[in-house]
Amino acid sequence: MALNQFMHPRNIYRTPPDFVKLFKEFEDFSTIAKMDVTGKVSIDFKDTRALRVLTKCLLKSDFDLDVVIPEDRLVPTLPLRLNYILWIEDLMISINKEYITGLDIGTGACAIYPLLAAKKNNWHMVGTEKDEDSLKMASDNVERNNLQHLIKLKKNTTASLVEHLFMEDNGMRFEFCMCNPPFYSNIQEVLDSRSPARKICLPKNAFTGSPQELITEGGELEFCRNLIKESAKFKDHILIFTTMIGHKYNMKELLLDLRAEGIKHTTTEFCQGRVTRWGIAWTYQNYDLYNLVPPRDKPRKKSIPITFVVPEISNLPYDVKHMVEKVQQLFDSLNIQYKIITKRRNETVLNFYAITNTWTNQRRKRRLLKKLEETMSKKQKCENHHECETSTSDLSIDEKSNIDTACNTVLTDKTDTETKDIGKPIVQGILKVSNKEKTVVFEMEYLEGSAGKEVRKATKGKMSEDSAENLTVKKRPKPNSKSEDSKPSKTGKTTEVETDPAVLQRRQKQIDYGKNTVGYHNYIKEVPIETRGKEDPKTPDKYTKYSRRSWDAQIKLWRIKLHKYDPNATSKTEDVESIKCEYDYESD
Known part of the structure; x- marks a missing residue:
């Protein structure tokens, strides 16, 4: 379902762009668009060149910006970037700031945020970038639009995010900083995010971006935590710190960090197309951001965590560490992938992801294995000990083979097979193990995945069809x-x-x-x-x-x-x- 209706109220792309107008005005757009017999114009969003041309034409048509987007760099999603800028506008209005200077951390090859902020709002912007090639291309885009008097670009040669700026000039001051951090920690995470197994609300757009734009050590969670650490040191140099978040479970962890430090903050959602991103803003100044710019809650069903208090068993350790070890053993036995995203003294949070259904029919398997054990024990009590041993040894291999085959058949049931055919992920969620009032508590929250529901519906539908067909025959x-x-x-x-x-x-x-x-x-x-x-x-x-x-x-x-x-x-x-x-x- 498209989320255009949940865009920022002032976002011009709440109304989709007029492709017919672009088709007539821009020759480049006409080369990547198709017009049918009714006059309707469409483009292939899976084509990276089509995305690049569309973004370039929209920037020229709507903002009078002439931007060159390199083929090997990220193509900025314009509605998302505009959502972020408009949210920053709301923050600045709430604190009554008119003369505004902003900082864009990792501005990229297009310098899209400084260009939009300078052209639309006449803000002064400073953009930082580590990659030499991206910095050169960003400078060319700024000069091409004659915005050098509003936009300054600086190369970051350190491992810090904002500290390097104040090492050069400690007198610099900013009303806000903004950042769109790399979402992933390694190339495998990038590949998994575009895997066919993830068919729930997959983006329709083609995949673009270079490794330095997509990957950072520790992923976006570690990146944002480093920004929070540096923000405490330079709280008087930047009034409001903001960042975009690509993964919702990372946002929850960052909010826990901010609450633990008692830092005033607010959040928002950036909705566009089929993709949702999140934004966090925090400050050390005397601004009540939460009430000044309240979170924008989109009316959707909220997932309520499932809470379970673990009972204490005598002679067994009863703490978070040992409970997490047991959970990890269980996940390993069921081939469920997991990753520890937060580890504190009295709290551990795991993100788990199941590719296939490995947990159904476990009880049935245990019954079959128990039956095998009972069968073998009975044979060992035969009257003729020698004859029994011979028959047992002869039959045990076949029996075990039959039992194992049956167990595997039972375990690989229709749900699992049909799930693989459909190609949807089974389930992904967050498991938090914490110590509350001397009791260990499990809190599990669903994030996404079919969990077999669609398969069961499909199976029921198939059974209904079969029943109707059989009834027709009968x-x-x-x-x-x-x-x-x-x-x-x-x-x-x-x-x-x-x-x-x-x-x-x-x-x-x-x-x-x-x-x-x-x-x-x-x-x-x-x-x-x-x-x-x-x-x-x-x-x-x-x-x-x-x-x-x-x-x-x-x-x-x-x-x-x-x-x-x-x-x-x-x-x-x-x-x-x-x-x-x-x-x-x-x-x-």
């Missing part, structure tokens, strides 16, 4: 019969069709239990469908109308026949015959 009414829910049987009797959804669901559940057994998997492996006879186990037809007692008898008969294919199968002929009699009686 419903063959007797000629000249008034009832459509019946069919003629071989004996001449009319067989009614079961249509009650609750009954069909209950029957399907009983059938699933039978099919998820070791005996059933051995049976379908040993007896191909084309060679099965009348005496072989046959899955009961859930669509035929039976009494409850008659149906349960059929299930019991079917399950007993399947037991013959269990590793520890024993003869149960008498039980089968008794069930047959009961079934025949109920069928009459």
